[in-house]
Amino acid sequence: xxxVEQSLFLSVREGDSSVINCTYTDSxxxxxxxxxxxxxxxxxxxxxxxxxxxMKQDQRLTVLLNKKDKHLSLRIADTQTGxxxxxxxxxxxxxxxxxxxxxxxxxxxx
Amino acid sequence: GAVVSQHPSxxxxxxxxxxxxxxxxxxxxxxxxxxxxxxxxxxxxxxxTSNEGSKxxxxxxxxxxxxxxxxxxxxxxxxxxxSAHPEDSSFYICSARVLAGGLSTDTQYxxxxxxxxVL
Numbered sequence: 001x002x003x004v005e006q007s008l009f010l011s012v013r014e015g016d017s018s019v020i021n022c023t024y025t026d027s028x029x030x031x032x033x034x035x036x037x038x039x040x041x042x043x044x045x046x047x048x049x050x051x052x053x054x055m056k057q058d059q060r061l062t063v064l065l066n067k068k069d070k071h072l073s074l075r076i077a078d079t080q081t082g083x084x085x086x087x088x089x090x091x092x093x094x095x096x097x098x099x100x101x102x103x104x105x106x107x108x109x110x
Numbered sequence: 111g112a113v114v115s116q117h118p119s120x121x122x123x124x125x126x127x128x129x130x131x132x133x134x135x136x137x138x139x140x141x142x143x144x145x146x147x148x149x150x151x152x153x154x155x156x157x158x159t160s161n162e163g164s165k166x167x168x169x170x171x172x173x174x175x176x177x178x179x180x181x182x183x184x185x186x187x188x189x190x191x192x193s194a195h196p197e198d199s200s201f202y203i204c205s206a207r208v209l210a211g212g213l214s215t216d217t218q219y220x221x222x223x224x225x226x227x228v229l
Contacts (some may be wrong), residue, residue: 035220042116042203043154043220088153098144098205098218102153 004091006101013109018076020104022089025070029091032065034074037086037103046074046087076106084108113137114206116221123194124229130190131224133204139184140206144218145177148201160187194228201225 003025012018024032030051035043049056049063049072056063062075072089086103093099113136123129133143141162146154158179159167166179176198178190187206191198205218 031217033217040223040225042114042222043205045217045219048217097156097159100153 004089004099004101006087006089006104008102009105009107011107011109012079014079014081016079018074018079018083018106018108020074020076020087020089020106022072022074022101023070024072024089024091024099024101026091026093026099027067027070029093031092032063032072033090033092033098034061034063034072035088035090035100037088039085043088079106079108081108081110112208112217112219114204114219114221116204116224118224119222120225120227122227122229125195126193128190128192129194129226130188131202131204131226133187133189133206133221135185135206135219138206138208140187140208141184142207143181143187144205144207145179145187145189146203146205148203148223154203157189191226194226196228199226199228 006022031048033048034046036046037043047058047061049065060077064073086105088103089101090098115134117132121129143160145157147157148154156169157172160179160181162181162184168174181187201223203223205220207218
């Protein structure tokens with residue numbers, strides 16, 4: 001099946017930018033997604049990008065897509081302590097199944 | 111829009127009993143819902159795809175007689191864990207695919223999850 005990989009941990013200081021990276025294998029994916037999961041909660045859709053786009057910006061969030069390298073990144077500007085959570089990237093496969101990365105735990109230090 | 115609810119949020123049961131978890135799309139219709147299982151500090155594992163009016167499609171390794179899925183309407187899917195055992199303890203999350211109405215049809219919206227603990 002599709003393989004989506006992320007680094008497990010990222011630690012930044014409050015006010016800095018965070019960059020979470022993801023690589024995927026299915027070049028036919030139409031959409032790629034970023035979800036946020038806070039402790040004990042479900043997944044919250046943060047943003048998504050269509051595969052024919054290189055970049056999408058939404059307030060503090062910037063998504064970059066390098067389709068050639070199958071690399072997706074999420075940049076969070078001015079990271080706040082409330083941004084501490086696990087971030088999952090996902091690609092939509094056949095029959096709209098989603099394939100998730102392992103999640104990156106973002107720790108924001110005050 | 112695109113709110114998905116789950117009930118209950120937390121359940122503790124004795125080994126051997128059955129537990130039903132409900133997943134509802136509150137403000138949209140979903141022809142397709144998905145059930146995931148998440149182990150501590152791990153990613154989501156897709157268990158099955160639930161289609162309204164038809165049988166669920168289970169992923170490899172998931173016992174369909176153990177995890178019964180019913181998608182009775184366009185807004186409700188249920189997962190019943192039958193004869194639960196401690197190894198079934200986990201965080202179960204559902205998601206719903208949007209049918210139509212101005213939202214992307216290739217997006218899944220997730221419920222808040224149900225924490226199941228089997229004693």
